[in-house]
Amino acid sequence: MSTTPExxxxxxxxxxxxxxxxxxxxxRYPGQKTTAVDSLSLTxxxxxxxxxxGPSGCGKTTSLKMINRLIEPTSGTIRIDGEDxxxxxxxxxxxxxxxxxxxxxxxxxxxxxxxxxIVPKLLGWDSSRITKRTDExxxxxxxxxxxxxxxxxxxxxxxQQQRVGVARGLAADPPVVLMDEPFGAVDPITRQRLQDExxxxxxxxxxxxxxxxxDIDEAIKLGDRILILQDGAQIAQYDTPEVILGAxxxxxxxxxxxxxxxxxxxxxxxxxxxxxxTPTTATVGERTDDVRRRAESNGDMAVIVLxxxxxxxGWPWLRQLTGEKLVEPTEELINLDHRxxxxxxxxxxxxxxxxxxxxxxxxxxxxxVVDFRSVTEHIRMLEEQAARD
Amino acid sequence: xxxxxxERRGQIAYNTLQHANLVxxxxxxxxxxxxxxxxxxxxxxxxxxVANALSAIGLTIPSFALVGILLPLTSIGTVTAVVAVTFxxxxxxxxxxxxxxxxxxxxLVESSRGMGMSELAxxxxxxxxxxxxxxxxxxxxxxxxxMGVAAIAAYVLGPGLGGYIFxxxxxxxxxxxxxxxxxxxxxxxxIALIVDVLLLLLGRLTVSKGIRV
Numbered sequence: 050m051s052t053t054p055e056x057x058x059x060x061x062x063x064x065x066x067x068x069x070x071x072x073x074x075x076x077r078y079p080g081q082k083t084t085a086v087d088s089l090s091l092t093x094x095x096x097x098x099x100x101x102x103g104p105s106g107c108g109k110t111t112s113l114k115m116i117n118r119l120i121e122p123t124s125g126t127i128r129i130d131g132e133d134x135x136x137x138x139x140x141x142x143x144x145x146x147x148x149x150x151x152x153x154x155x156x157x158x159x160x161x162x163x164x165x166x167i168v169p170k171l172l173g174w175d176s177s178r179i180t181k182r183t184d185e186x187x188x189x190x191x192x193x194x195x196x197x198x199x200x201x202x203x204x205x206x207x208x209q210q211q212r213v214g215v216a217r218g219l220a221a222d223p224p225v226v227l228m229d230e231p232f233g234a235v236d237p238i239t240r241q242r243l244q245d246e247x248x249x250x251x252x253x254x255x256x257x258x259x260x261x262x263x264d265i266d267e268a269i270k271l272g273d274r275i276l277i278l279q280d281g282a283q284i285a286q287y288d289t290p291e292v293i294l295g296a297x298x299x300x301x302x303x304x305x306x307x308x309x310x311x312x313x314x315x316x317x318x319x320x321x322x323x324x325x326x327t328p329t330t331a332t333v334g335e336r337t338d339d340v341r342r343r344a345e346s347n348g349d350m351a352v353i354v355l356x357x358x359x360x361x362x363g364w365p366w367l368r369q370l371t372g373e374k375l376v377e378p379t380e381e382l383i384n385l386d387h388r389x390x391x392x393x394x395x396x397x398x399x400x401x402x403x404x405x406x407x408x409x410x411x412x413x414x415x416x417x418v419v420d421f422r423s424v425t426e427h428i429r430m431l432e433e434q435a436a437r438d
Numbered sequence: 439x440x441x442x443x444x445e446r447r448g449q450i451a452y453n454t455l456q457h458a459n460l461v462x463x464x465x466x467x468x469x470x471x472x473x474x475x476x477x478x479x480x481x482x483x484x485x486x487x488v489a490n491a492l493s494a495i496g497l498t499i500p501s502f503a504l505v506g507i508l509l510p511l512t513s514i515g516t517v518t519a520v521v522a523v524t525f526x527x528x529x530x531x532x533x534x535x536x537x538x539x540x541x542x543x544x545x546l547v548e549s550s551r552g553m554g555m556s557e558l559a560x561x562x563x564x565x566x567x568x569x570x571x572x573x574x575x576x577x578x579x580x581x582x583x584x585m586g587v588a589a590i591a592a593y594v595l596g597p598g599l600g601g602y603i604f605x606x607x608x609x610x611x612x613x614x615x616x617x618x619x620x621x622x623x624x625x626x627x628x629i630a631l632i633v634d635v636l637l638l639l640l641g642r643l644t645v646s647k648g649i650r651v
């Protein structure tokens with residue numbers, strides 16, 4: 050179960066994560082008949098995102114918390130990068146493992162910067178290094194440091210708090226990050242964005258991320274591998290999302306993954322895998338007349354406006370263009386990360402007046418546009434492929 | 439009345455300062471004792487009922503009676519006064535400190551431990567700062583109450599304005615009886631108000647902006 054072939058795609062970048070091996074891990078609470086976790090053995094490869102899913106009470110959170118010893122295993126061993134966690138001091142161990150939980154659980158009496166600085170401070174970093182690192186992390190999670198570092202958690206939205214929570218978990222650059230229902234407390238649109246951002250961060254950092262969720266769609270979207278657990282943390286299946294959707298191991302997994310697994314396949318295809326349309330673009334500050342002429346010669350009714358750093362910031366119709374020079378549009382544009390799934394894409398397209406969505410790459414750089422036609426074409430292609438197999 | 443005050447202004451000022459001094463010191467000591475006790479109590483949930491019962495009973499003991507009980511142990515003088523005032527001062531702070539510490543979201547505590555804070559660090563950097571506004575409210579209540587208790591402690595020759603009140607009582611009908619009683623009482627009220635303002639200020643300075651109401 051623990052030997053699955055390596056997935057390709059991350060070969061060109063260094064992996065900063067560490068391998069985690071659970072060996073016959075048991076957790077039994079005194080006075081309870083059933084065992085919370087009954088002999089769980091599992092290898093979590095370095096640099097991958099592994100999602101723990103299962104019905105509530107199946108022991109997924111218990112299993113997660115045993116990795117950083119918030120819950121002490123009754124028996125069995127857990128090794129991170131070959132080192133047994135039980136032989137280390139629990140505080141030292143935890144300072145080397147990022148921990149992100151629902152809602153961010155920021156300390157309300159500390160500013161954003163102080164919250165992020167907790168682990169670096171515990172590790173005794175000097176203050177200039179901490180300040181530099183805090184700003185770096187705020188940038189990474191898409192919050193402007195000068196605006197946000199001195200704010201208090203209650204002055205942030207739920208999504209922003211969660212972003213700071215992720216930044217805090219990554220503060221001391223730990224090889225392993227544990228996440229417990231990290232995006233459970235935010236609305237669906239924010240959740241989708243946070244998931245995309247996490248994927249984009251992971252592309253840069255290659256941590257080993259273990260994430261508990263009850264949402265199978267989230268697991269399919271984020272996971273390099275998914276661990277489906279049933280009562281007593283018995284492994285129902287541990288494999289890549291493709292295999293779990295394509296060849297569920299038994300009735301339990303089938304039920305859990307749910308019906309419409311053809312539709313769920315949409316959660317498996319990333320936007321980066323399909324062909325994007327490239328309509329007319331313009332940069333803030335260009336002459337409006339030039340832009341209009343260019344769009345009309347391309348046969349476009351609207352134009353995508355990029356800011357000075359190549360990030361899309363608006364998608365006005367030509368008739369909305371007024372004034373001599375192009376200014377930054379005021380309405381907010383909902384972008385899709387190119388690692389977002391077709392499922393997310395359909396969602397965003399449905400709420401867009403263009404019937405399409407703007408796709409961005411790393412650090413929000415503009416890539417192109419995805420529309421219904423490109424998605425349906427892709428689905429048709431998949432179907433033909435399946436028919437041939 | 440005015441002449442009475444002017445004649446004795448040095449003495450009154452001295453006694454007023456002594457009164458404030460006694461209360462402030464007793465409350466300081468009481469705060470430390472109460473917070474330490476509260477930390478212990480919140481660690482062992484079974485102690486909590488006991489603590490609540492004790493503090494409820496404690497508050498029903500008349501301060502006169504307590505002073506009487508203490509006399510054989512600590513004899514007449516300042517020590518008895520300090521012990522008595524401190525005893526009462528602990529109770530409201532203890533109650534608030536327990537409530538405050540329990541009010542801290544368990545998830546935040548677990549999160550602090552999960553990031554590698556030791557139990558002491560978690561107490562010092564997460565639990566106490568979050569409970570502090572509630573504890574401080576207890577300190578204010580306690581200070582107000584201690585002003586009165588300290589006046590009674592003058593019965594065993596403790597320092598402060600209580601002496602004037604007792605003198606007034608013992609000379610009822612005499613020339614200066616009312617003067618003594620009024621000066622003692624008003625003096626206590628004035629210090630109480632000033633110290634309360636100072637405590638409010640302390641709250642402004644020590645309660646994090648992130649949790650201020």
